[in-house]
Amino acid sequence: MGRIKKKGEAGNAKNFITRTKAVKKLQISLPDFRKLCIWKGIFPREPRSRKRVSKSATSSTTFYYTKDIQYLLHEPLLRKFREQKVLEKKISRALGRGDVTDASRLERNAAQPEKTGKPRYTLDHVIRERYPTFVDALRDLDDCLSMLFLFANLPSTTTVPAKMIARCERLCFEFQHYIIVSRSLRKSFLSIKGIYYQANIQGEDVLWLVPYKFNQRVVGDIDFRIMGTFVEFYMTLLGFVNFRLYSSVGLRYPPKFDKAKDDEAAELGAFKLEGNNALAASSQAPAQVTGGADAETGPDPQTQAQVNKLIRQMREADVEGDEAEVEAGEEETAVDAIDKFEPVAPGGDVLPQPSYSGEETESLFANFTFYLSRETPRQPLEFILRAFGCKRIGWDAVLGGGAYTTDERDPSITHQIVDRPVIQAASQKEDGGDEGETSQQLASNQRMPGRIYVQPQWIWDSINDGELKRPDLYAPGAQLPPHLSPFVQNTQGAYDPTMPLEQQQPEGEGLEDSDEELGEGEEADDSLAVKRIEGAAEGMDLARSDDEEGGDGDNGSFGGFSDDDNAAGEDDADESEDEALAAELQYQRELEAELTGKPVKRDTASPQSKAKVEARKRLAKQAKEEAEELERAKGMLSKKKRKLFEQMQYSNNKKSAEDQKLRAKRRKLEKQKTRAKA
Template sequence: MGKIKRKGTSGQAKNFITRTQAVRKLQVSLPDFRRLCIFKGIYPREPRNKKKASKSSTHLTTFYYTKDIQYLLHEPLLAKFRDHKALAKKIARSLGRGEVGNAARLEKKGAAKLSLDHIIKERYPTFVDALRDLDDALSLLFLFANLPSTSTVPPKTIALCQRLCLEFEHYLITTNSLRKSFLSIKGIYYQATVQGQDILWLVPYKFVQRVTGDVDYRIMGTFVEFYTTLLGFVNFRLYTSIGLVYPPKFNAKSDEQGGELGAIILEGKGIEAPEKIEAQSNRHVNGEVSGVTERWGLNPEIQKKIAAIEEFPATDLYGQDAQEGNAPGAEEAINDAIDTFETTGDDADVLPQPQASGTEAGSLFAPFTFFLSRETPRQPLEFILRSFGCKRIGWDAVLGDGAFTNNESDPTITHQVVDRPPLAGLPEEQVSNVESHDSAIQIVKPGHRIPGRTYIQPQWVWDCINEVKLLRPDLYTPGATLPPHLSPWVKPTKGAYDPTAPLAEQEREGEAEEAEGLDEDEEEEDSDGEVEDGVPLPKTKASPRDTETLNDNGMSIANSDSDSQSTHSTTSATSSFTGFDNDAGAASESETETAQTIHQRELEAEAAGLTFSESAGLTKANGAPVKGILKQSKGDEARKKAARKRREEEEELERRKMMMGRKKRKLVDKMLFSNKVKDGEAEKLRAKRRRIEAGKA
């Protein structure tokens, strides 16, 4: 006889353990248990059968894997938690005795510092694993970097998050790793490619944050403590991989003045001093040194000769510039163009298109000098422009420190980002000189534009980096209706609505004609009223007494005898009236022809699958033609053709489904239902776009 198994010693009862049992086994408090689980990456599990996994009658409880809790027994942080608990008891005892100095000494010197370095190495054995798990870390750290300091969020935590985020942004700027960005309601999404891994994170807008009490900041603070350690390791590895010194120098004075990115100074291989970079930028703007000579480092005499050649390019015998097609670098430029893979047919697979390289993306805004107006978001614009090659960005002194120039009337500025509507009726004076302590700064009055400068709205910057090309600036002028800002991660699928494609390419056969016919029918119904004596009468709303009668209790009764009698009397009265036509015989002949036509159309409507109400709408009660009934609408033939085609397809599909098994038939029905829902949504969006385009026209 086999050994009898005891209940709760095998199966799910052995594999799972409740939270209360885990806390009791680890001999820690519930907050410390939560912190430990967050640090180690252990989360609650859902057993298949809670009744079997639970050893008690209560099923609504939290379960963990028994192996995970057994693994936590050997965690060194448990000793730190116990030391901290013992220290808290000593401090409470000293305060109870009135020994305040002894309590302060214990709190200052005896506090145990937690080190999470070994946990980072355990959870992320390779650097690629750390990069894959960086999305949530960046989103949470950027959120805490924008929070105000409170009792639950100390200022030291906020300052640490800000510095780590700025260090990561500087790496992206140096390596031109930023790829896409999107403005949403939640905030600004960024995507960067770091060592082959796509990292997507969310940055909230710079609004005044209101800290509420319904958020448990202790749990979030535990995640922040872990993520700051993780991002510190990642930044160290990234900086050292490109030859930069970590941690970089931090200018506290510039940070207090709102420098942000300008408060961090990079040092290392290939990084020059800020003064030298600014001097080279000024020389580049003034046209003293070209980009080729700076790159090759030639002597001044050769630089002058090359500059003269660049000013007057050589021409061939046909008067064309040699730089267009005969230059040595022309073939390389042509070969560097990205190939696009087009589909060969309607049913062919859509091949993924290659993305632009980091070199091409890094030089998108390199030749330009931007000036950010005071109403524009300076922090995201500065980060994006610098990530895509722009070295000269200016803004008003009110926005903070670190600008290339604070003079809005600087002649080297090529693009100005404006986010205010155009103003009219201002004086003709454009600038007024205001003397400052170092030089005369010209302040441009609102509403005036400096000749030779391109004025664009901030969306132009985001759309350009998502398309990896410079878009037309005239579509983004201040006050203009901007084109739709679409998410760069939503790829168009076959059959779905694509806002970027023309409407004619997405419509099914006969959809536009059907919509046009429906619109005309609606307009005729709205414009046409009742006809009396050949004169259309305006429409009036029927009173409840015209359609319903009230019984003794005040309830309305539809289709009563009085209604039928009244409608019969009105029908007979209208049918007896022949109008003012003198030629009665011609009128009778036209009425007979009209009746035959109506009968024929009713038969056609029945064959086309139209309802009785749709076919009845073609006639009146007396058989007389409605205005425009002899004129067939444009959408009638299209609707008939579409209905006929739809009916044939349904019949063919039913014949095929008869040959299938029950399981496959149900699967096909589910697929058809989901496709029908998607097609309906796409058709609604196309109809909405069709109305908008018709209104604009």
């Protein structure tokens, strides 16, 4: 005889455990249990049947896997939590006895990160457990960077201490320095939420969001304890990742931090990168690395002389081989050409085209010197420009320290980023005028000759397209091109802001806005007449007979006539219907004139309005025929396939309706522009 199984000791009742039982089993408080679950990656589970798991289970009961809770019993952090709980009990007991001296002694012995800076515990072992390989850590870096950049911009409060904000900001700057040195930044997008960045780090695409530099208002309905738990874990994770990334490019971690420059708001300029002695010679980014003791001393004179001798010999050999290289140049060009993959069918999927290398894109701004006006966002512009090769960036002194130059009249500046409206007329100050609070020396409408002035969007569009855009399209005061997200792939048939409106809108879509184009007077009356005719056509069915509403023939023929005869009969019926509607409209006008005592308004429609009316009738007839053909085709499908087809048709109609709204909005804007120019 087998063992008798008792209820609640096997199956789902044993596989799941409630949160209350889990907290009691671990002997910790509920906040510590939440911390532990977040750090270890354990989350609630939903059983298939709550009745089988527990009789008293309600909709608010939270379940966990029993094996997950059993796994937490061996966690070293439990001992730290229990020690902290015991210490808090001792302090409260001493205060209850009135022994303030003993309570203060216990408090001094306790680890207080907000005062001493020493953590109560470390999460290093948790990082090693959750991310066994470095690629796993890179794949989970999106949320980590977004959260840390968010907390780096928050104001310090009681729930968000200043030391946490400072550490988040420092980790973010260290990560940005690696992106600059390794030239890993690929794309960026300006959105309402903030600025999106995408970087390719060791073959993995990392996308994160950075909020704008505005004054943040901290509201009370946000649980910063839960967010702070995630931030504490992410700070440890990013510290590990930064160390590994810096080591991979031959940099010492952590970089030297200059407190004086940081007080001047230098931000990225407050960090000094140094190369390791073993990897400094093989580093691929010497321009961004500041050497230590080796950089201060010059090279050996004998070694330098031998190097110069070898260089002269190589130059002589190059001169002799120039002729041979010129002859073989054409053949090498033909051999080195990269194959292009083009779609066979028109409108097919466009395959990504290969390229030689990304060195040209990575050094897009290497040959330029930029100056940032004081109204432009300095932090994102400096980061993007440096990540794409620019080494000389100046800005106004009010934006902080660390600039290449603060003189706006510097002749070495090739591009200036401005974001202020163009002033047509402004009073020029004399040389003896009062000096302003800033170091800006030019008036708001004054321009330096030989310098290119562009708006900030020029930077983002250039790096997203991988080429320098035309500066005249982004000149100050110019109407900017649409700033599109580089992370969204255009689908066939969808609305594309870069294409002309005439190439992507279907035939007859702009006729709905034709009434707005008509002027006042007779053309407006004619448009009203057209609307009345359409309303009468929708509300009345005078010209249709019972035979037209329901036909017996399967092919649309009746009485042995052919389809051409039927089509001719339908055209005659439409013409008679239009004549009847026009006669009724004329009769309505005569009645209105008789009541008001005014002369009868004659139909003096212009040829343009008549052509539009004819086009509407033709499109309506065509749409009706297509709908009938579609209904006949659906009748040949099975029930299952018909439902699937209707679902596909619903989703396609929904997308087309959204695209139609965007096209209508664009038509309206273009009409406003043409009217403003006129």
